[in-house]
Amino acid sequence: MCHMVNTNGMILPVKEVSRLAHEKGILVAVDGAQGAGMFNVNLHDLGCDFYTVSAHKWLFSPKGVGIFYAKESSQSQLKPLMVARGYEDTSIRRLENYNTRNLPEVLGLGAALDYRKAIGAQKIHDRAFELKHYFRDKIKGNQKLVLKTPASDEQSAAIQVVEILGKDVQEVKERLFEDHGIDCRPMSNFGLNAVRLSFAIFITKSQIDILVDALKSIVDS
Template sequence: MLTRRNWLRQSILTSAGAALLAPNTLQALSGRQINVFNQLGTSANDEAYWELVKEQFTFAPGLTYFNNGSLGACPDHVVQATNTFRQTLDGFPSKYMWGGWDEEKEAVREKVANMFSVSPETIALIHNTTEGMNLIASSMNLAAGDEVLLSSHEHTSARVPWKYWQESKGVVLKDVPLPLLPASKEEIVSLFRQAITPNTKVISIVHVTNTNGMMLPVKEISAMAHEHGVLVAVDGAQSMGMFRINLDDLGCDFFTSSSHKWLFSPKGMGVFYAREESQSLLKPLIVCRGWENKTIRRLENYNTRNLPELLGLGAALDFRSLIGQERIEQRIFELKHYLLGLLEGDERFVVKTPRADDLSGGIQTVEVVGKQVGDVRDALRDDHGIDCRPMSGHGINGVRLSLAIYCTKADVDKLVLALAEG
């Protein structure tokens, strides 16, 4: 006899999954499924609800996963959906690779656009953040002496494209040093304001740093930059899916992210956004038949690509819709506050992430005083089955803890006890 929780799990993976798996529909999960899920409680702090959410992910036995900032997991039904799409493709390869799934691809684009509250005509479906940053950096028509501003916490994959595509032309890449623990958003904005010169053409910044989870005030930086005629490109690898984002309101010109982190999509899928008025500046990284296309689709014209993963992104977005964007955001910040509450006042730990909710979210980096971060990470992994990311740059010496929706308060309790043991 099925328990309520097991029955609900099976129900999600069959009835709801069937809607996702049908190659000609790719429709959202039914209202009945949403109502069933809600029976466990609509409150963001209902642990029984979040235990159920965790059950939709299958991790290796004994693993407690706090490394979503490196790579997220797919819910089980997204795995099943992607595998079914793959079987469908292999059953009639030429049909589905070239034209058979055109409507389904556009459905995924629309789901992404709805998540960001923008037009589908601003969204390209690419492979990852690195591709998006290369697309931006390779497209910019910059000359010797022009400047690109980067924060000191940019990811390598957001920095190297500018070096490769622009530095040899004499374009100057300028770092804007960021404090590890800024006191306010305005402190960060003022640093970029002071760094702008008449030669500045682009500000390329991370939305949420992968180092200590610092959240940069992209909206305020974009507004300030546009006053000076400067374009703004955003690496959103750690923000997309962590909290709600309205890209029109954010105001940046370009935004790119990998969907296999906080959206829990199949690996190798990403999203690229460009304001309609800025799209003419962009040149495709790859061209083939159809290169004359004037829409944003020209940026994703790969001819042959892994369409099951692309459609799997649609399944992941349906899973997100089942839970609700607002609820996901509330939960992530609830876990953040719960973790910080357990650490507060304990002199064995130093939190290396800004505390304010407008300066950090679901990534918190913690130093264990007197211990090297590599040793702490090894002990967590080997002795407790906890996976997280060590961070040693920028004077951090802390483990980066990613608080995703498959983390429960019991998991956080286990983590803090393990950290205390060193």
């Protein structure tokens, strides 16, 4: 399952699903690509067996490198895809006993984690929700701007997805980019017809003001 759904930014109840699954002897693997780095993630509290991170997203690492977590009690369930030196190792290291790897990307991940540590995980977490609330407050009351992302902090964070009623999402995406220099992801699956907006820690409130003005200009056109 996903931790955060990439289409509409919804946070799924991993902890509750893990508890229910484990009661039936089911392992839980979580795709944390859109969550890790955006908000605080406590893997022990979530209770899932496996958790993966696409590190180039909210950790700001180079592309091509990621993070894989396996709960110690579940590691024995994993089988290597190839037989290589160290395959008899009983620890999780048996999955990475190979000699050739992309060291610059691994070092880039280390630098990204150093950057995150220098800022502070809690500051990053708090900033994600601060920007989320600022954006939602700015468009509140505009009947043409419809949020497709849940409002509560338990169900969403720094990804917000909004539809402009009466406008095709591809047109909205193109006009935001061509007329205002704002790039975003158009989400057309599942009838969303909405643009996905990502508020990373380096985004400023003045930039969100510009975004909101741009959205309103498209509404009025």
